[in-house]
Amino acid sequence: MNRPLNIAFSPCPNDTFVFDAWAHGRVPGAPELSVTFADIDLTNGMAERGEFDVLKVSYAVLPWVLDEYTLLPCGGALGRGCGPLVLTREAGPAAGLAGKTVAVPSERSTAYLLFRLWAAAEVPGGVGEIVVLPFHEIMPAVRDGKVDAGLVIHEARFTYQDYGLSCLADMGEHWEDTTGLPIPLGAIIAKRSLGADTLRALADATRASVRMAWDDPDASRPYVLRHAQEMDPAVADQHIGLYVNEFTADLGEHGYAAVRGLLTRAAAEGLVPPLGPDALTFV
16 A cells, blocks of 8 residues: 555553554554544544544444444453443442433443443433533543433543542443453454455554564553553553453454454344344454
8 A cells, every 4th residue: 555544543541552663663564554543432433434544443333334344353452350430429229320310421332332231230210311421521520410420431440539439330340240251342443445455464563563562561651651641650551451451462252252242232232233244254
């Protein structure tokens, strides 16, 4: 390809850690990248509009975009003990959320699917109004009483106590307890029109960039901290440790099972369109 590939991913530490080597030309033979930073609620919309060659998106958006994009078998975020949290001002039973207002970062997010699956099982009568807010506004909104509860992602799981909030439920814990599978959060997708050879080169470059970051974590540190939105370096390290793991290098059997499990269960609840039998097949 004789032009840089347009890629959009978040400024979060796990993404900048994964893509640092590739974005800075240190992966031999990898396609050149033109990087745009955008939070995942924005990249989900970009994917639905077909705006970039390569994108980091929520697994939840895949059913709407897999005609145009393919899922790369690496580079994304799955894991254990890393799920979204439901936060409230005071601790209490899950049933207390019935009819209450809940702020969420996106209705096309994996966090939201996990939340709806949890609420269907644990909140009799269901929750009330859903309010979409940028994720950095959710904890202040809960603290200030503007909403009854908030669904938080990213580094918020390390900092919510600073806002005087309580964790009502861990969506990842519920998912793991009921399925035994890792939690599928963010996916890397690329346009099918790039062709099989380029798509394989993208997967190879992603894996190489991940392994280079693991081999020399200090090399990525300036890039990570420059884009970490004033995050404490220790929190950035926790974030990377939680979200960059063996599934980032290769989804593997359990990773694919987790993705299929989430989207199949969500489709059964009417939350997403059903996937075709080969929708997740990579070239």
